[in-house]
Amino acid sequence: MQDSRLYFPATERNSEPIASTLDAWLPAEGAVLELASGSGEHAVCFQTRFPGLRWQASDPDPLHLESIRAWRAHADLQASMPEPLRLDVRQWPWPLPADVALDLQAVVVINLLHIAPWDCAMALLAGASRLLPVGGSLIVYGPFRRHGAHTSDSNAAFDRSLRERNPLWGVRDLEAVEHLAGDSGFALEEVRSLPANNLCLLLRL
Secondary structure, eight states: OOOOOOOOHHHHHHHHHHHHHHHHHSOSSEEEEEESOTTSHHHHHHHHHOTTEEEEEEESOHHHHHHHHHHHHHTTOTTTSOOOEEOOTTSSSOOOOHHHHHHEEEEEEESOGGGSOHHHHHHHHHHHHHHSOTTOEEEEEEOEEBTTBOSSHHHHHHHHHHHHHOTTOOOEEHHHHHHHHHHTTOEEEEEEEETTTEEEEEEEO
């Protein structure tokens, strides 16, 4: 039987630093929506680490959804982890199950903003603000520019490679994301530096 699980090396490297940050920021109970879940490795790792939460993975790519399902089955999480959703942040309304929408406490986004057009960031923030309760959190991980400059030479090279692949992609300015978030009712509560010149942002509604 074919194994549909995808393996992303960066996911394995950054899972523990991200999980440690989530441990400080997520509530003990409720539902979490992860957007652009990719292979599903993060989703399964976090559902296992935070058993009191329901981790709702999602992605617009059918191959990624198959991988998420395969990782979920491999970890024997079918009873506790919801079926992944096919979800594109730019297509509203987002198809959340009623029980997930009712208990939603946080939205988590890992490595999306720089590998997507800016209108995805706009749709992400608008959608999250509609679904989260007051006090809910939007947690965003990835590389960012700060004060108009890259934080490392490697991030600058990464940004150039992204823009060569697609002119609409690129490492985003933290201040631009904060401003856009403010327009949707979010306040930037905390910024944490993580390995490999990445940041984790805690935005609170």
